[in-house]
Amino acid sequence: MAHFAHYREAHPLPFIIFHYINLGAFLTLVISGIFIHFPYLPNVMGMARGAHITAGIVLIINLIIRIFLALFVDTATSPGTRQKEKEIKAWLPQLENRHQFIPWIKYYLFIKKDHPLTAKFNPLQKFAYMFLPFSFIFMAITGFAMWGPTMNWIVCETFTNLVGGLMNVRIIHYFMMFVNVIFLIIHLYMVITEGGIPLIKLMFLQREHGGYTYDTTTHSISGKDEKEYPKLLS
Amino acid sequence: MDEKVLTSQFEDLLASRGVTRRGFLQLCGTIAAATGLAHVTVPDVAHALEESVIGAAEGNLFPVIWIEGASCTGCTEAFAQIDQPDPATVVLEMISCNYNETLSFAAGHSMEEAKAQTIKQCAGKYVLVYEGALLEGWDGWALRVAEETGVNAFLEAAESAFGVVALGSCAVNGGWMGSKKTPAGAIGCQALMAKHGIETPVTNIPGCPANPEWLVAVLVDVVMMGILPELNIDNKPSLIFEQAVHENCQRRGHFENGEFVYKFGSEEEKKGFCLYAMGCRGPQTKANCGIVRYNHRRSWCIEAGSPCIGCCEANPLDASHNWVDVNAPFHERHRDLRIGNWVVQPRTIGLAAVALTAIGVIIHGFGMKASGRLEDIRFEKQREWDAKHPDSAIGDYTADRIIIHADGTEEVVPADVFEKMQDAEYEQSMKKIGAAAASAVATGSATAQDAVETAEETARTSIDDAEAKTAEDVENAIEEEIDETKGGQE
Ligand code: HEM
Ligand code: SF4
Ligand code: SF4
Numbered sequence: 046m047a048h049f050a051h052y053r054e055a056h057p058l059p060f061i062i063f064h065y066i067n068l069g070a071f072l073t074l075v076i077s078g079i080f081i082h083f084p085y086l087p088n089v090m091g092m093a094r095g096a097h098i099t100a101g102i103v104l105i106i107n108l109i110i111r112i113f114l115a116l117f118v119d120t121a122t123s124p125g126t127r128q129k130e131k132e133i134k135a136w137l138p139q140l141e142n143r144h145q146f147i148p149w150i151k152y153y154l155f156i157k158k159d160h161p162l163t164a165k166f167n168p169l170q171k172f173a174y175m176f177l178p179f180s181f182i183f184m185a186i187t188g189f190a191m192w193g194p195t196m197n198w199i200v201c202e203t204f205t206n207l208v209g210g211l212m213n214v215r216i217i218h219y220f221m222m223f224v225n226v227i228f229l230i231i232h233l234y235m236v237i238t239e240g241g242i243p244l245i246k247l248m249f250l251q252r253e254h255g256g257y258t259y260d261t262t263t264h265s266i267s268g269k270d271e272k273e274y275p276k277l278l279s
Numbered sequence: 280m281d282e283k284v285l286t287s288q289f290e291d292l293l294a295s296r297g298v299t300r301r302g303f304l305q306l307c308g309t310i311a312a313a314t315g316l317a318h319v320t321v322p323d324v325a326h327a328l329e330e331s332v333i334g335a336a337e338g339n340l341f342p343v344i345w346i347e348g349a350s351c352t353g354c355t356e357a358f359a360q361i362d363q364p365d366p367a368t369v370v371l372e373m374i375s376c377n378y379n380e381t382l383s384f385a386a387g388h389s390m391e392e393a394k395a396q397t398i399k400q401c402a403g404k405y406v407l408v409y410e411g412a413l414l415e416g417w418d419g420w421a422l423r424v425a426e427e428t429g430v431n432a433f434l435e436a437a438e439s440a441f442g443v444v445a446l447g448s449c450a451v452n453g454g455w456m457g458s459k460k461t462p463a464g465a466i467g468c469q470a471l472m473a474k475h476g477i478e479t480p481v482t483n484i485p486g487c488p489a490n491p492e493w494l495v496a497v498l499v500d501v502v503m504m505g506i507l508p509e510l511n512i513d514n515k516p517s518l519i520f521e522q523a524v525h526e527n528c529q530r531r532g533h534f535e536n537g538e539f540v541y542k543f544g545s546e547e548e549k550k551g552f553c554l555y556a557m558g559c560r561g562p563q564t565k566a567n568c569g570i571v572r573y574n575h576r577r578s579w580c581i582e583a584g585s586p587c588i589g590c591c592e593a594n595p596l597d598a599s600h601n602w603v604d605v606n607a608p609f610h611e612r613h614r615d616l617r618i619g620n621w622v623v624q625p626r627t628i629g630l631a632a633v634a635l636t637a638i639g640v641i642i643h644g645f646g647m648k649a650s651g652r653l654e655d656i657r658f659e660k661q662r663e664w665d666a667k668h669p670d671s672a673i674g675d676y677t678a679d680r681i682i683i684h685a686d687g688t689e690e691v692v693p694a695d696v697f698e699k700m701q702d703a704e705y706e707q708s709m710k711k712i713g714a715a716a717a718s719a720v721a722t723g724s725a726t727a728q729d730a731v732e733t734a735e736e737t738a739r740t741s742i743d744d745a746e747a748k749t750a751e752d753v754e755n756a757i758e759e760e761i762d763e764t765k766g767g768q769e
Contacts, residue, residue, distance in 0.1 A: 047655055047656055047657060047658065047701065047704060047705060047708075048656070082612065082626075084537065084539050084555055084556050085541075085556075086537070087537050087538070088536060088537040088538070089537050090534055090535060090536070090537035090539075090555075091534075091535035091536060091537065092537075093537075094535075140673055141673075143664075143673055144662060144663070144664035144665075144673070145662065145664075148659075148662070148663045148664075153643075155646055155650055157663075158650075158657070159656075159657050159658060159659035159660075160652075160656040160657060160658050160659065161659055161662070161663070162658060162659055162661075162662055162674065191562065191563065193522065193523055193525065193526045193562075196523065196565075197521060202512060206512060206513075206594070209594065209597065209600050210563075210592060210594060210600055210605055211562075211563035211564070211565075211592075212560075212563055212589075212592070212605045212606065212613065212614050214563075215563060215613065216613050216614070216616075216625045219613070219625055219626075219629065220625060220628070220629060222629070223629035223630075223632055223633055226633055227632060227633060227636045230633070230636050230637060230640060231636065231640065234640045234643070234644070238644070238647050238652070238653065255683075257658065258681070258683075260678075263674060263675040263676075263678050264673050264674035264675065265661070265674040265675060265676045265678070266658060266680070267678070267680060267681060268680040268681035268682050268683070268692070268697070269680070269681075269682045269683070269697075270683045271682065271683060271684050271685050272683055272684075272685055272687065273685050
């Protein structure tokens with residue numbers, strides 16, 4: 046099976062912790078949001094709302110921390126390597142991504158056969174991951190604009206007026222929920238089909254896995270790692 | 280001494296209309312609370328009202344002109360049509376005696392003259408209360424009174440007023456007449472004045488009908504302080520329109536407990552459960568209806584069993600943001616969206632988008648299976664761009680490759696040999712899942728349909744491989760096969 050080696054350098058522990066918190070908050074938001082929208086499960090509205098707002102606050106604090114971490118923590122910004130750079134490089138366009146946008150689309154549409162060489166995140170992923178923080182902030186503004194204690198905050202009120210009232214805010218928040226859920230579906234699908242079990246194990250259990258290796262100085266495949274990695278946490 | 284004379288004169292006035300001193304003081308209490316001026320006490324309010332009522336009766340001190348625009352007179356009816364004389368009614372009637380089409384005894388020429396005189400003689404000192412929408416349709420020829428168009432009558436009165444009070448959602452932004460389907464060209468006071476460059480301050484009191492006590496509260500501010508109340512971003516009195524109905528709703532406990540009415544006439548309705556599931560707009564409508572209540576504070580919409588329909592929603596500068604267009608259909612969770620002639624709830628669009636994504640992902644999944652990518656992939660030897668533009672290539676693909684073996688030893692391999700090994704490994708994997716699927720895609724001709732067709736085939740062949748579940752299993756399986764083939768060759 047040809048895939049890149051999965052090394053911890055790609056996802057250092059702080060990011061894995063971030064990812065756990067993010068996942069938890071996100072799922073809480075979606076589930077409690079659905080309870081708020083379809084109030085058919087008796088007796089949980091207060092809890093659902095409480096959980097929703099709490100998870101929203103957690104999500105935003107977590108996001109802010111993550112943005113700072115990206116500026117200070119070193120990670121591998123390409124797959125299959127232990128060479129590290131500041132994480133922020135993986136957010137922004139890299140040399141690895143240049144000219145690769147169209148090949149990636151062709152690859153996903155089955156027009157191109159060979160898997161394009163890539164940075165840790167391919168151009169499409171980069172768009173998605175760049176979009177996500179804005180989406181979260183947007184969700185937070187629309188969410189807090191609908192919540193009694195915060196609806197008169199200047200940011201919220203200005204936003205409410207900008208989009209033409211709370212009904213529109215509500216609909217936008219609701220639509221954005223679907224946009225986020227669609228992201229989640231595609232994200233899960235890509236993780237499973239592209240990264241597969243080794244990536245999931247790395248992301249959740251820090252378990253490494255061999256495979257092709259990559260060199261960020263030559264920007265090309267540098268060899269292969271056939272080592273058996275300990276199954277410790279698998 | 281003076282005080283006493285004033286008071287008894289005022290009490291006579293009230294008594295002649297059947298209002299007791301007690302009823303009057305109750306009104307003053309609500310107003311004191313509603314104006315939100317911390318230092319205002321009930322006697323202050325009583326005193327100010329007495330003075331202004333008597334002042335008005337004697338022809339000075341803030342006269343009020345009350346013009347009826349395109350309205351159902353509901354806002355007037357709200358306080359006029361009740362079973363016993365209401366102190367608010369009386370006070371309003373007395374202050375506003377100069378011109379009120381619905382309530383005044385006088386009519387015709389003498390009324391118009393009274394209005395003209397007020398505008399002229401009391402310029403900058405009177406308050407204009409405008410009820411109903413302004414109509415710009417039909418070239419402004421609507422609402423003609425005494426040879427004057429409604430728009431002009433309003434502008435003339437507004438121009439020299441101390442302040443304009445837009446009473447009711449129609450006056451604030453056109454109300455339901457602002458709805459897209461009417462030809463009336465309804466517009467609110469503030470927007471029309473802005474168009475004509477009139478800078479008289481506007482106080483918006485939405486509601487359908489507006490709660491009379493809100494108007495009294497505003498008038499008391501004007502009368503007492505000679506100033507307009509503190510207004511929010513929409514020029515609505517901030518204290519009245521700051522919190523959502525939901526925040527002060529008596530059914531809020533049921534909301535938090537998740538106890539909802541799902542159907543009118545049900546057991547839940549009898550128990551007075553929360554009306555959220557019936558489309559209640561309380562959480563998104565800012566007004567203090569639950570505190571002030573209606574009809575002598577006897578009841579209000581939600582107490583009476585109706586979900587809030589958001590009648591106080593009104594953006595003064597935008598007639599298309601009228602409360603009916605924003606909130607209808609009232610018993611649905613969201614407003615309807617209109618795309619051409621298609622009327623749809625946001626929920627439908629959202630669920631459809633998710634369903635489409637799921638279907639897309641599943642189809643793509645079949646494609647992945649068909650193309651063999653779930654089994655194995657082959658990396659491009661170099662980037663497409665680099666192959667075509669060797670001079671500006673990004674990668675250097677010529678360096679020797681290093682293989683780290685399972686035992687940790689390293690082996691250096693020239694690039695071309697390594698690439699052949701890559702190909703060989705890939706070929707092995709593809710053989711395993713059948714050549715057909717791989718070649719269909721390899722030719723680069725695979726459309727989505729091809730992909731799906733071949734996918735089914737592959738799915739069948741790969742049932743045999745069902746035990747190869749994890750990537751490691753697959754890898755082991757490949758190794759076994761490689762060994763087998765090698766064995767066969769020997
Ligand atoms: C980040 C901070 C967030 C805050 C403060 C927040 C707050 C709120 C509030 C106050 C409501 C109630 C709306 C109403 O009364 O109609 C709500 C509804 C909802 N939220 Fe959030 N939210 C946040 C993020 C999210 C996220 C990330 C999602 C999902 C991905 C989400 C999904 C929903 C859904 C589906 C509803 C129901 C909408 C409706 O019935 O109209 N929210 N949210
Ligand atoms: S009836 Fe309406 S305003 Fe009252 S608690 Fe329920 S949702 Fe809120
Ligand atoms: S509760 Fe709602 S519908 Fe009733 S008066 Fe207030 S804003 Fe209007």
